[in-house]
Amino acid sequence: MFEELKASIIAGDQEKATGLTTKMLNDGIGPQKILKEGLVPGMDVVGEKFRSYEMWLPEVILSAKAMKASTELLKPYWDQNGGGETLGKIVIATVEGDVHDIGKNLVSMMLESAGFEMTDLGVNVKIQAIIDAANRVDADLIGLSALLTTTMLAMKSAIKAIRGSGSKAKVMVGGSPITQEYASEIESDGFAPDALRAITLAKKLVGKS
Numbered sequence: 001m002f003e004e005l006k007a008s009i010i011a012g013d014q015e016k017a018t019g020l021t022t023k024m025l026n027d028g029i030g031p032q033k034i035l036k037e038g039l040v041p042g043m044d045v046v047g048e049k050f051r052s053y054e055m056w057l058p059e060v061i062l063s064a065k066a067m068k069a070s071t072e073l074l075k076p077y078w079d080q081n082g083g084g085e086t087l088g089k090i091v092i093a094t095v096e097g098d099v100h101d102i103g104k105n106l107v108s109m110m111l112e113s114a115g116f117e118m119t120d121l122g123v124n125v126k127i128q129a130i131i132d133a134a135n136r137v138d139a140d141l142i143g144l145s146a147l148l149t150t151t152m153l154a155m156k157s158a159i160k161a162i163r164g165s166g167s168k169a170k171v172m173v174g175g176s177p178i179t180q181e182y183a184s185e186i187e188s189d190g191f192a193p194d195a196l197r198a199i200t201l202a203k204k205l206v207g208k209s
């Protein structure tokens with residue numbers, strides 16, 4: 001069934017992808033397994049095919065829609081933290097010039113399930129809007145996502161601007177082109193390569209690990 005789910009993401013067949021995801025959840029398969037063994041491998045193939053011109057933008061958009069609709073279904077199934085006190089407040093956004101949000105949404109969803117209070121500003125967000133939101137909610141942490149090698153460069157100035165604004169929030173970064181090396185170079189407070197590790201990182205950064 002995982003292969004079928006993967007294939008439905010590659011084919012951009014939203015109906016099939018959501019149908020299979022629902023069936024798996026009803027069968028008691030955990031959301032993490034569905035994500036790791038079906039949805040993400042499907043999106044990985046889409047990325048490879050896009051790079052090698054075997055897939056074009058309209059097809060990638062269909063795959064992305066199928067992926068988004070399926071990950072939305074996982075949301076209620078992540079372990080909730082029992083409604084206790086919040087671990088901290090996080091403002092998250094995809095940086096200006098970048099409209100990729102599947103990974104950012106996953107990170108946001110999982111941080112929320114882990115017990116953080118999330119303010120998700122969406123995509124293509126100007127740095128000033130991020131700073132304003134962080135001040136408004138008194139954020140402990142800001143998460144910046146970038147999927148393009150062009151927009152990841154903007155993270156450096158974004159971090160400078162956040163620090164210059166006097167905000168107390170720490171900054172974590174992520175997205176497929178980001179490496180630990182780059183994250184250190186731009187003096188972010190942390191980097192995580194996936195949503196699960198983003199939880200560990202966020203807890204560490206707010207001193208709750």
Ligand code: B12
Pocket residue numbers: 040043044046047048050051057060061064097098099100101102103104106107143144145146147148149150172173174175176177191192193194195196198
């Ligand atoms: C889907 C997709 C799209 C969709 C996006 C739909 C959406 N709503 O997001 C659409 C079709 C709109 C799109 C558009 C474009 N895309 Co595109 N896209 C992709 C694709 C295939 C998959 C991305 C994805 O969703 N991956 C799945 C998620 C789960 O993974 P993820 O995003 O990496 O997120 C995980 C981690 O990175 C991390 N993470 C992510 N964010 C954060 C944040 C924090 C704080 C932390 C801690 C962690 C973290 O955790 C996530 C979950 O585990 C990638 C290929 C790839 N391999 O990345 C290309 C890719 C990113 N796109 C690319 C390009 C070129 C474009 C376009 C410029 C194409 C065009 N000619 O118009 C436009 C750009 C538009 C813009 N201005 O942003 C290139 C980028 C190349 C480069 N070097 O910059 C890629 C790499 C494809 C390729 N192989 O060439 N794209």
